[in-house]
Amino acid sequence: MDSHEHIFSLLFLSLILLFTGADASGQHLNFRPTKLFVFGDSYVDTGNHGRQVSFSWKDxxxxxxxxxxxxxxSDGRVLTDFIAKYLGVKSPVPYKLRRSMAQHLKYGMNFAYGGTGVFDTSTPAPNMTNQIDLFQQLIKDKAYTAADLSYSVALVSVAGNDYSHYINQNGSAEGFPSFIASVVNEMASNLKRIHELGVKKLAVSGLQPLGCxxxxxxxxxxxxxxxxxxxLVAFHxxxxxxxxxxxxxxTKDQSTFVLLDLYNSFMSVLAHPSTHNIQNQFQPCCVGVSSGYSCGDVDDNNFKKYNVCDDPKSAFFWDLAHPTQAGWHAVYNKLQTTNVLQQLVVQN
Structure with missing residues (x-):
């Protein structure tokens, strides 16, 4: 082979590697997910609660x-929407709407219900084990094939409802560390189960700074x-x-289970709000007019019992527990500065 042929061969090989996403050892570098499956609570729920029971359906x-x-x-998009955008897929259809939006099943499904936890909470909706049961039943019903699952990512959110429920049930301070350990152990079992059902990549959120x-x-x-x-959050x-x-x-692969560090992402934004065009970072945008009311509440005459800030885009928190769309966008931008999201699109 002369030098020209050798150069052309190298160029040809480079093009093959470029378009197949492989390196010289034949390992595929790019993982292109086509579906997102979501489990958890209000930080990722996009509409599973009934309109009559949840304030998330109210003005x-x-x-x-x-x-x-x-x-x-939220006032807008939540973590699910930003992760879906990063993966290049549409935000998955809520499980409750799967029949009325059947054309969207190809993007995955969202099983998350606001207010739920790893274990049962005061919210009468499927806890995480039950959400995974719903997912497993869909697989049994052949809504998703093994090939579908092999090109999927799961997003798992635990935002602290187990802990607020523990406190509301008068759980002791002495028993808190062992309860936290039981929550994390159950989460690990849930993550393993989702993976064993065929999902290749799993992103699990760490706990945000509940004290903030x-x-x-x-x-x-x-x-x-x-x-x-x-x-307590740090221990969790x-x-x-x-x-x-x-x-x-x-699993012998460091990018199968990916931990989303919400704690440091939240704290970074809250510590430098002006960098993200956020003002009064701890002040919620939407609040009840008094302690007896919450965002979205109305009285018997349908009069509003809440106030909304002039510019939700400049607020980090929407209500007493949830970020605004701007808040989630800032957190998402912080996550992007690490290589954590990148691990979701790297081949095992």
Whole structure:
């Protein structure tokens, strides 16, 4: 082979590698998911609750996107929508709407219900085990094939409802660490089960700084985080990091289970709000007119019992527990600065 032929051969090989996403060892570098399956709570729910039972279907929820209430616990898009965008797929259809929006099943499905936890909470909706049961039944019914699942990603959100339920049930402070351990152990079992059903990649959210949610900063007039709450969050996240690492060791691939560090993403935005065009970072945009009312409440005469800030785009929190679309966008941008999301599109 002369030098010209050799050069052309190298160019040809480079083009093959470029378009097949392979390296010289034959390993595929790019994983192109076509479906997103979502499990968890209000941080990822896009409309599974009934209109009569959830404030996520009431004004002013959804005023930024899609312009009316859509079952999202925000003024607009939530974490699910941003992860779907990153993966290049449409936000998956809520399980409750699967029959009326059957044409969207090809993008995956959202099984998340706001207010739920790993275990049962006061919200009468499927906990995470039950959500996975629904997913498994769809697989049995052949709604999704093994080939479908091999090109899918799961997003798993645990935003703290198990812990608020524990407190509301008068759980003891002494028993909190062991309860946190039981929550994380159950999460690990759930993640393993989703993977065993055929999902190739799983993104699980770490716990956000619960002490910085408006519900917990209200006593300081929305000025300071509650440090004692965040100590418990740190313990949860430490155990979860260990559990995810162990799961990856079992699958012999460090990018099968990916941990989304919501704690540091939230804290980074809250510590530097102006960088993200956010003002009064702890102040919720939508609040009840008094302690007896919440965002979305009306009285018996249908008069509003809440106030909405002038510019939701400049607020990080929408209500007492949930970020605005702008808040989620800022968190998503922080996640993008690490290589964590990139791991979701790398071939095992």
């Amino acid at each position: 002013p929820y959804g005023i930024t996107f899609p312009g009316k209430p859509s079952g999202r616990f 949610l408006p519900a917990n900063t209200a006593p300081s007039t929305f000025r300071r985080c509650n440090d004692s709450s965040n100590v 996240n430490s155990l979860l990091t260990q559990a995810v690492s162990k799961l990856n060791q079992q």
